[in-house]
Amino acid sequence: MLDRLNVVKQRFDEVSDLIIQPDIIADQKRYVQLNKEYKDLKEIVDKREVYKALLDNIDEAKEIIADGSDAEMVEMAEMQLDEAKEQLPALEEEIKYLLIPKDPEDAKNVVMEIRAGTGGDEASIFAGDLFRMYTKYCESQGWKTSTMSFNEGTSGGFKEVIFEVNGDDVYGTLKFEAGVHRVQRVPQTETQGRVHTSAATVMVLPEAEEFDVELDMSEVRIERTTSTGPGGQSVNTTYSAIKLHHEPTGLIVSCQDEKSQHKNLEKAIKVLRSRLYERELAKKQEEDAARRKSMVSSGDRSAKIRTYNYPQGRVTDHRINLTLYDLSNIINGDIHKIIEELKLAENTEKLKESEVF
Structure with a gap:
């Protein structure tokens, strides 16, 4: 393992030199990529120092024990050796996971889209519940x-x-939420007390930088309209709402959240760019999933991933067969445990296919 860590340290030193070169700083795309690599490598290099210190402690303790001339020193060395050996397996396991190649998308910000599916009004209410769940979770993450x-x-x-x-690392955390979410509960409009099943679809798009997607604006038709919805100043009076039609793909993006036409256009372009980027990413994920038989991030938007059962207070993630009887806290944003279990499942898969260990 130390040989592998030494290779990482060598690359870290190279990257450290590169990011201060004027020609690299002038190339924004390259500079951003190298800065991200520097951050990822530093985490491993710091852990390498801890690992090396632990191995040095083991070697030192063994030398003192082998010498055996000072009984008191031997006793201290035996304690040091036991302590170091106890810490070693957990540290090696941690390093193994750090050495798994990271998805370059994981560090990106995201655009999330939640759409009501089957279930009429109840599906819209559930989409609102999911929106609140995610905004509360994001708030807890800072x-x-x-x-x-x-x-x-x-x-x-x-x-x-x-x-x-x-x-920080938003896509790497929220990417597992993409798919169909189901809710089972008695709707407020139900007079017979029967449990209904409704659904909402969640999409998680890594936010595309300008250098990720070449967006030719000559292929985009811009439609400017008045905003619709609840009344208020500027609504229905100014042409601030924007609708983009991307001719090659048929994608349509609307934005009317801002009073400023310019800001709505800016946001709509950001969504369009992210959707185009996600299309290419979805193809790659499907190929990866077919190769790895991954249950976690298959890129299949139609897959039913999670059920929220209100009568039983239960949430089940179907990809990893995880069931938690903590629905009230989960729907209020406490989804950390589910996400951590999904991350662990994916990393375990990656570790199995890794040729390093």
């Missing part, structure tokens, strides 16, 4: 959320809501 577009349901919630999330 991430910033911003609504980009929404279409309210007739009885509350949303037919569709699009929002962006900015922070």
Whole structure:
């Protein structure tokens, strides 16, 4: 393992030299990539120092024990050896996971889209519940959320809501949430007390940088309209709402959240760019999933991933057969345990296929 860590240290030293070169700083795309690599490698290099110190302690203790001339020193060395050997397996396991190649998308911010599926008004209400769940979770992570577009349901919630999330390693955390979420509960409108099943679809798009996607604006038709929805200043009076039609793919993006036409256009372009980027990424994920037979991040948007059962207070993630009887806290944003279990499942898969160990 130390040989592998030494290779990482060598690359870290190279990257450290590169990011201070004027020609690299002038190339924004390369500079951003190298800075990200530097951050990832530093975490491993720091852990390498801890690992090396532990191995040195073991060697030193063995030498003192082998010498045996000072009984008191031998006793201290035996304690040091036992302590170091106890710490070693957990540290090696941690390093193994750190050495798994990271998905370059994981560090990106995201655009999340939640759409009501089957279930009519109840599906819209559930989409609203999911939106609140994610915004509360993001808040607990110290991430910033911003609504980009929404279409309210007739009885509350949303037919569709699009929002962006900015922070550290956002996509790497939220990518597991993409798919179909099901809810089983008695709707407020149900007079017979029967449990209904409704659904909402969640999409998690890594936010595309300008150098990720070549967006030719000559292929985009821009439609400017008045905003729709609840009344208020500027609504229905100014042409601030934006609708983009991407001719080659048929993708349509709308944004009317801001009063400024310019800001709505900026947000709509960001969503369009992310959707185009996600299309290419989805193809790659499907290929990877077919190769790895991954249960966790298959890229299949139609896959039913999770069920929220209100009568039993239960949440089940079907990909890893995880069931938690903590629905009230989960729907209020406490989804950390589910995400950590999904991350662990994916890393375990990656570790199995890794040729390093």
